Amino acid sequence: MSLRVVDNSQPHIPHKRNPGFPLDLDWVERVRMNRSALERRAGSIGARRTVKKDYQLAWLLKAITMIDLTTLNSDDTDGRVERLCAKALHPLRQDILDQLDLGDLRILPGAVCVYHSFVKTAVDALEGSGIPVAAVSTAFPHGLAPIETKLKEIEMSVADGAAEIDIVIERGMVLRNDWQALYDQVRAFRKACGNAHIKTILGTGELATQTNVAKASLVCMMAGADFIKTSTGKEKVNANLVTSLTMIRMIRWFAEETGIEIGYKPAGGISKTKDALTYMALMKEELGTHWLQPHLFRFGASSLLTDIERQIEHGLTGHYSADYRQPMV
16 A cells, blocks of 8 residues: 655745734724634534545544644653654654555654753754754743743744744733734744744633634734644643634635735644544645645644554554554653
8 A cells, every 4th residue: 555645854845934014903803703603614524524544544644744743741851852852753663654655755743842941952852854843932831921031032942943933922912902012022023033933822712702813813923923823732722623713714814815824733632633634624625735734734732643653553454552552752
């Protein structure tokens, strides 16, 4: 059996950065989201879209290339980050790759995501692999620190080799509808990132309404965000399909108006293969197959890879294996 998938050992597809645009408050005020309609649409995705057998195996291999393999725990150590990087370098067991007849094709995750204090450790462990390191910065997860402190965190992460910076917005700015303050802050973060790509974490579970989520998404994109991301993974409510649909439609609207393609990253609570396939189907239907690439779509996840490995092995053998057969080495 031969499957065509992305060889993620090669450099990422060249992609036009978001240069940022002036804040258009008239556009922001025009934004309205119908929650009931969003819920009906989101509820239909998982019920209608399924992929089976060889097609599912191909989709799961593609999903691996779009994972930001993540560890963001208070007890993280250099050793844990090094093990995570080892897993990133070999996300599938060699016997599984051999059964898939993929030869020397390397299936690698989209990035490894760590706290900014572990960036250097991850960069050293991934040297020569082409896997970028993403750092969570700006007082993750709450985002409540002096602006000077947050800018310094970004600069330190970039200096240590981070190619992507996941910043946290201050949710209070959204709740107060202080769009100018949000725009100015994200713009400053974007400048501090330099050549590193910036992902803006909205903390959507704390923004009260889907209209707030949509407006915050738009303002961050105007300010220069390369990705918009749902959550830190630390909120009570993290990624879900309703919020994802809101953010994806703002991405589509922004692309129609500006010609700039913005990436999307759902994060928090995505640990099962079925959920990953549903998110991929949502992206395909709303934005097209073109968006199912690492430079435009990522999963923020830690345990998703283990379940994908189990499902791939089941597809090959007809049997489910225990989690420990796909350890986080």
